[in-house]
Amino acid sequence: MRRLLDALYAVGAALAALSLFAIFLVMMAQVAMREMEMQLPAADDISAYLCVATTFFALAATFRRGELIRVGMLIERFGPGARRIAEAVVLVLAAVIMAYVTRWTFSDMLFSYEIEEVAQGTVPIPLWIPKLAMPIGAGLLLVAILDELVTVLRGRKPGYVVAAEERAAAGDFSAEV
Numbered sequence: 001m002r003r004l005l006d007a008l009y010a011v012g013a014a015l016a017a018l019s020l021f022a023i024f025l026v027m028m029a030q031v032a033m034r035e036m037e038m039q040l041p042a043a044d045d046i047s048a049y050l051c052v053a054t055t056f057f058a059l060a061a062t063f064r065r066g067e068l069i070r071v072g073m074l075i076e077r078f079g080p081g082a083r084r085i086a087e088a089v090v091l092v093l094a095a096v097i098m099a100y101v102t103r104w105t106f107s108d109m110l111f112s113y114e115i116e117e118v119a120q121g122t123v124p125i126p127l128w129i130p131k132l133a134m135p136i137g138a139g140l141l142l143v144a145i146l147d148e149l150v151t152v153l154r155g156r157k158p159g160y161v162v163a164a165e166e167r168a169a170a171g172d173f174s175a176e177v
Contacts (some may be wrong), residue, residue: 005143005144005147006064008060008140008143009060009061009064009140009144010061012057012058012059012060012061012136012137012140013057013058013060013061015053015057015133015136016053016054016055016056016057016058016061019050019051019053019054019057019133020050020054022050023047023050023051023054026040026043026046026047026050027043027047029043030043041121041122041123042119042121042122042123042125044121045119045121045123045125046125049125049130049133050130052130052133052134053130053133053137055137056133056134056136056137056138057133057136057137057140058137059137059138059140059141059144060137060140060141060143060144063141063144063145063148063160064144064147064148064159064160064163065159065160065163066159066160066161066162066163066164066167067163068160070160074086075087075090084152084155087152087158088149088152088153091145091148091149091152091158092149094145095142095145095146095149098138098141098142098145099142101138102135102138102139102142105131105134105135105138106135106139108131108134109128109131109132109134109135110128112126112127112128112131113126113128147159148160
């Protein structure tokens with residue numbers, strides 16, 4: 001199960017990387033076409049959609065690596081038992097919030113599909129396509145949060161804490177800034 005979940009998070013990270021690379025390609029095509037006195041239709045819209053996709057697809061992998069913003073000043077002062085309870089409570093709250101976000105973004109994407117909503121720019125892009133990244137990314141983050149909740153309930157340290165401790169032990173404080 002661990003390998004399957006890690007592969008799922010890696011797929012999300014790979015989709016984020018592909019989205020970021022696609023932004024680069026759109027921008028380079030736009031630059032090249034400007035030199036030829038042409039325009040790439042909907043380049044700004046496509047870049048914006050890809051930016052959202054990059055953000056949402058990267059959420060789960062970033063969370064698992066302990067690189068999302070996290071305020072641990074209070075939790076870090078607790079003893080092991082109280083810290084485990086606090087981590088579990090926070091993870092339950094995060095799971096509830098992400099379940100709502102996942103449901104809401106899925107409903108919004110489905111509504112766009114049902115009414116055949118299209119972008120109002122120069123290219124009528126069906127909006128359900130770029131909106132699809134949001135429920136997928138939010139769902140992946142929900143799975144990652146539930147994964148960490150199970151880890152904490154089993155009495156082990158969450159992966160994001162382990163990852164942060166490993167970085168600190170190696171002298172890498174880049175994610176802590």
